[in-house]
Amino acid sequence: MTMQQIPAQGAEQEQRVVELSISGMTCASCVGRVERKLGKLDGVQASVNLPLETAVVRVPASISDQDLIDTVVATGYGAHVVKPEHDVEGGHDHDHTPSLLGARLTLAAVLSVPVLLISMVPALQFTNWGWVVFGLSLPVVTWSAWPFHRAAAINARHLSSTMDTLVSIGVTAAFLFSSWQLFADPTLTQHGGMAGMDMSEYSLYFEVAAVVVTFLLLGRFLEASAKQRAGNALKSLLTLGAKEAHVLRTVDGERTEVTLPAQALIPGDEFVVRPGEKIATDGVVIEGHSALDTALLTGESIPVEVTAGDAVTGATINTSGRLVVRATRVGSDTVLSQMGRLVSQAQSGKARIARLADRISAVFVPVVLVIAIVTFVLWLLLTGDLDAAFTASVTVLVIACPCALGLATPTALLTGTGRGAQLGILIRGPQVLEDTRTVDTIVLDKTGTITxxxxxxxxxxxxxxxxxxxxxxxxxxxxxxxxxxxxxxxxxxxxxxxxxxxxxxxxxxxxxxxxxxxxxxxxxxxxxxxxxxxxxxxxxxxxxxxxxxxxxxxxxxxxxxxxxxxxxxxxxxxxKDGSAAAIERLRRLGLRPVLLTGDNRAVALQVAATVGIDAADVHAGVTPAGKVDVVRGLQAAGATVAMAGDGVNDAAALAQADLGIAMGSGTDVAIEAADLTVMGNSLEQVAQAIELSRRTLSAIKGNLFWAFFYNAVGIPVAAFGLLNPMLAGAAMAASSVLVVANSLRLRGFGR
The missing domain is CATH 3.40.1110.10 (Calcium-transporting ATPase, cytoplasmic domain N)
Structure with missing residues (x-):
């Protein structure tokens, strides 16, 4: 096992930073648990990133890598040390990979449709239909729902609970209760339609279990797909460099060009760069004159003139004359690689987002379990009727089954992001929406964003x-x-x-x-x-x-x-046309615009004056690393910062910001490092993206309120025996319809 060690800035002597890949985390409470356990090791500080499934751990010399891994494993999760080349093979939770989740979701959807139709439409019911529905539901509540059951079991071992606990208990209760009813009376569904069933006492809820699993797997699948894309920024960054270099070699006393892979260069090699080619690695010009297009790395719109003796950076483009360059830095020492590390470190240090449903469910789940147990005991003591006691307690679990709670976030997110896609706005995930709520400052890159x-x-x-x-x-x-x-x-x-x-x-x-x-x-x-x-x-x-x-x-x-x-x-x-109007709209949204650029101050001030940005909020001549420092400085001053940019030079700052917004006309690495992407090149879309995100978050909050309000009313009614399981299922369906209807209102945004 190999280890990635990064020099720890400002750390005490003999400390290092280790990056762990952690599998099995599903929610904010998982993140908190891992951080607390690692923090109990003497001198260890850990920051866990849920979307990336990594932990950046500051470790003293007395703690080994195996100590860290053993601690995470003892907490109930998988872990290994990330390899230097960012190869995290084997580090993912296979239950949560998009491909396997896709298979689970497909099976659940295919089987849940007939289960729902047969159970809810009397005209489709046939002799002994209950046994067919039982058989169709069994794979859904076992294999398809396995990620929920597994996570719930891990949490139970550590005496904690999450949304997975709610899902697992609710699905299992609905399925087992229905199975018990069916096995207790095998002739329950021997007649087609609803004939022969006493709905006041008995009912089957296989469709409840199957549909809940299907909807929640859809949300989990989309989340896993987003996580898989989260690491693409570094891959995109590394592909920007030149693939080949024309290296000068002396053969039989004559200088000839030999084409080699760029990664084969070593310091001291001399290579030729023709017009239109990328410079293969960092170096010094030893022959020729040219103008270099450095906008990709520095954001400078004006080409930089270079001649013999001038330093040049890998991945910049030679626009005119022929150059001969002597390599000075190669591989991980180049500016491009250093920027890759900036992106990685900024993402790892990003503020953790605790999802609303998980935070509430940490209290909600144990309360529901206690209520169900108390209901069972009291009914048994007061009435002596075991069937009535079990029915009442299971009704509590059925009505507490988090269908509406589980739909609250995915339906609003799907509707909001779907409408956003129509408008050319891509929202990376639910954590982005929380960020937009508190953002009060927006940092705008000049080149490619405003201009x-x-x-x-x-x-x-x-x-x-x-x-x-x-x-x-x-x-x-x-x-x-x-x-x-x-x-x-x-x-x-x-x-x-x-x-x-x-x-x-x-x-x-x-x-x-x-x-x-x-x-x-x-x-x-x-x-x-x-x-x-x-x-x-x-x-x-x-x-x-x-x-x-x-x-x-x-x-x-x-x-x-x-x-x-x-x-x-x-x-x-x-x-750009519309930049001034867009900045005025951002001000109306309560945001303070700040201009950040690698260009000189005279250019920056001229642009700022044209679009309506205060001169005091202009930062010019800023390097890529300096852009990160500016964002950090604003955050240290108490601002919640959004950053909009389009170049590689913006990627680290986009990752560092509380909310990163990439212009879609920019580079892939900027888009991958951002939380929001606007596919056009208009700054007006940035304001629209923030407004849509806030509206979507508002819908999610409304959904969660109604979901918990339904539980707050329904659970006491069920505990008093005033609600049978069938009506509980109907009430749960009604709450789900309400949540979906509220989410669908987002389809009218921007019309």
Missing amino acids: TGTMAVDDVVSLHDASGAELLRLAGAVEAQSEHPIAQAIARHATDAGRLPAARDFSSAPGGGVRGTVDGVTVTAGRTGWLERNGIRPNDVDMAAFGAVEDAGTTAVWVAIDDAVAGFVTLSDSI
């Missing part, structure tokens, strides 16, 4: 004789010959204004600019240094105008005609 993430021309400034239109036409003609992203943005804008003439005698310098002849005049476009290299020197007035626009947060490109400055073109990352 489009694509450079576009803002203005063409003519400083001398040439008109702006002529300046754009000439600049577009020469820039069209370049593959640099800024050059392409200028060319696109110029093309929109009209057909471009051809450029001759074209030349360019990576990171500098372009030069060519258009309609008989020489056109030079680029940075100040490029103009000076071609003998063109802007005067002080021109430099002041150029500097002013750059200080305002835009990118500017000089344009010179016949070796004389004619003007410049300004570009910026354009703001």
Whole structure:
């Protein structure tokens, strides 16, 4: 067995952090039990994550890995130490894997339909139909319901209870009571329809047991599917890197390229990166000039110019010139891998969500059991009638069977998430809904969230004789010959204004600019240094105008005609339509918007002013790790933080936030790390997602209220013998209909 050891920041000497994979947990009370048991070990601190089924444990040198595993096993759950490569094979509870739960659900659904129809529709009943229903129900309440029975048995061994206990007892009571009635009088259903049955004394509740199992397995299946996807963020992150590298090797005194897998690189290897290729690993440029698209990792919309001696990061994209890079960090030491660890640690440290039904059932279950026992004893003592005592106590259990309670969350969640899917909003699970209730601050990434993430021309400034239109036409003609992203943005804008003439005698310098002849005049476009290299020197007035626009947060490109400055073109990352309206809607929802970006402060302030974010709430020049720090800082100040972003650089912050919201136009890793995903690229959908989540949570709370209100009224009535099991079943069905009807109201959201 291998161990993953992570340096523990701020830990005492000789401490380490161990990640455990834990199987068999089903609810918040399971999480609390594991944490308490591990916490009893001297010097051990544990944080258990239910959706990921993991525990991050801070361990002193005196405690071994086996001590941790033995403690978890003694608590009633399975455990093993996670391998470094995040291989958790064998660490899942096989009863809760989506494939096996799907098989259990399919069997339950197929058998429950005829059980329900035969039991509830007299016209479909035939001679001795009760025995057929008994046979059809038996696999449902045993094999299909096994995960509930198993969890209930584990909890019982530790003198505790959860929703699984309620389900197991309710299903078992309904089935055994019905079986007892049938075996006690084998001729109970010898007549078709309802003939021959005295409904005031006897009834069969096989359909109650079967349908309860089917509905609750559906919720458990959806939950298990969500858990299986929870670890995909790290896989998505690791697939972003380059798959191959063109490594330079000396063979017979000549330098040749050898294509190798990127993971085969070692520090010191030199490799070639052509335009359009990803850089295989972190390194230093030793030859060539180019512009790198680093938006995937840093969020910067403007390409970064690199030349010999500059450091480069793996997974960034070479947009123009040929580079030769010497590898400095490989494998787990790269920036990409470090970001993977950030995502993992942020997810493991996320606040635990205790589900409402589980919290209440921890008290509700033992109370119901006590009431059922007291009912049986009192009826037996007061009447001496064993059948009446058993009937009354079982009626208490039947009416307490948590059908409505079990439906309260899944039906509202299914309806809310279904409506969300129609609106392009994906809600990861019920724990997300609780987060939206208390969120008071929303952190918005700039690039790709508020802005489009694509450079576009803002203005063409003519400083001398040439008109702006002529300046754009000439600049577009020469820039069209370049593959640099800024050059392409200028060319696109110029093309929109009209057909471009051809450029001759074209030349360019990576990171500098372009030069060519258009309609008989020489056109030079680029940075100040490029103009000076071609003998063109802007005067002080021109430099002041150029500097002013750059200080305002835009990118500017000089344009010179016949070796004389004619003007410049300004570009910026354009703001999405509707961003300002969306931020105003977020404010109306009670959220304080905060802008977070890797761009410079001038750009950030300009964007903030345009969309209505206070300058005091702008954080610029922030690294991926720094974004996590900003979120943590807001949380430490008492804020409950939502984070919206779309890039790999946002993934760790999305996981750290109390509520992570990914823009669907972004990267897979951002989407996997988030709690909410909006499939469009509009910030308006973010506000709509929060509103839908709050509405769905409200429906769940309403459902739980009515489910428990029904129990609060029905249980005393049943205990006093004023309710027979058939009416108890009908009342339970009515409560379920009420819960479903309340949930279906969510279908009208946003219409």
